[in-house]
Amino acid sequence: MNRLFHSLSIIAAMGAAVYVHAAEKYPSRPVRMVVPYPPGGGSDITGRAIGAKLNEYLGQTFVIDNRPGATGLIGTEIAAKAPADGYTILLADAPHTINALVYSKQKYDAIKDFTPLNLIATSPQALCANPSFSANSLKDLLAMPRTQTEKLAIGSSGLASGPHMLYEWLRLKTGLTLNHVPYKGGGPSLSDAVGGQIPLVMNAVPAAMPFIKSNRLKILAITSAQRHPLLPSVPTFVESGVKDFVSFQWYGMLGPAGMPKEIVETLNREISRAIQSSDVKDRFTAQTFDPTPGTPADFLKLLESEDKRWRDVQSQVKVRLD
DSSP: OHHHHHHHHHHHHHHHHHHHHHHHOSOSSOEEEEESSOTTSHHHHHHHHHHHHHHHHHSSOEEEEEOOOGGGHHHHHHHHTSOSSSSEEEEEETHHHHHHHHOTTOOSOTTTTEEEEEEEEEEEEEEEEOTTOSOOSHHHHHHSOHHHHTTSEEEESSTTSHHHHHHHHHHHHHOOOOEEEEOSSHHHHHHHHHHTSSSEEEEEHHHHHHHHHTTSSEEEEEOSSSOOTTSTTSOBTTTTTOTTOOOEEEEEEEEETTOOHHHHHHHHHHHHHHHHSHHHHHHHHHTTOEEOOOOHHHHHHHHHHHHHHHHHHHHHHOOOOO
């Protein structure tokens, strides 16, 4: 009788263990994907493309939660303070590390307070000009007298935005001083460059491509390490004489710090699968996004290198947003 009771106890315990394991299988409920920008932008489009695939692969809804404001600061802070259980993740982009340097009142660390999950895609930035602008390349622009260039307006998507910091980095490396004009978003800056209100604009290639294809803007240089296959005639900044000037807009998935290893591995694997699916890959490539799946460690290295670069620039230009 005692043996029977003991056997039944073991079976009950095993059943309970199986039940607990099944109950804890991730994800067992909807996952919130915070996008710290309004609907319709590059981050939102990227997040929705990956989220739709994760819905399919993991059998749970990945709900897009747009939380715009302060160049991504508001939504990012929400994600940083969420429980590290895998049910809140963040679609981050290049301003993620810049914000940590220019906002003195922010309440999180861009690296220490997050768990890297996967880098999704990158795209080069470009220096563009109105077609009527006299210079046809960055080399031409760098050869112009500084007394002339300092009067030329260059638009960016905002103070301390990625394009603005890219211009400041270019100025520090070459001495090229322009009249920086910060806009409230990349769209308005591109529109004014197309309309001739400003001669130059710095922006990500995907946003500029419709104007480039229609010959309403021309590219003077691109920030990729090599020429882009969709823009084979456009020289890089390095080719144009600016040593080591390689940068890009990037999109990646982060979670709060301290996420369980098993959940990180699950999300990394399925995000990579989504990025490499034919429809997502073709869509990204057509928009000059380069799909870049990798390991969490790879993504961490990128975040650390981005932090170092922009920390060096910020220490010299001292841009602040408070």
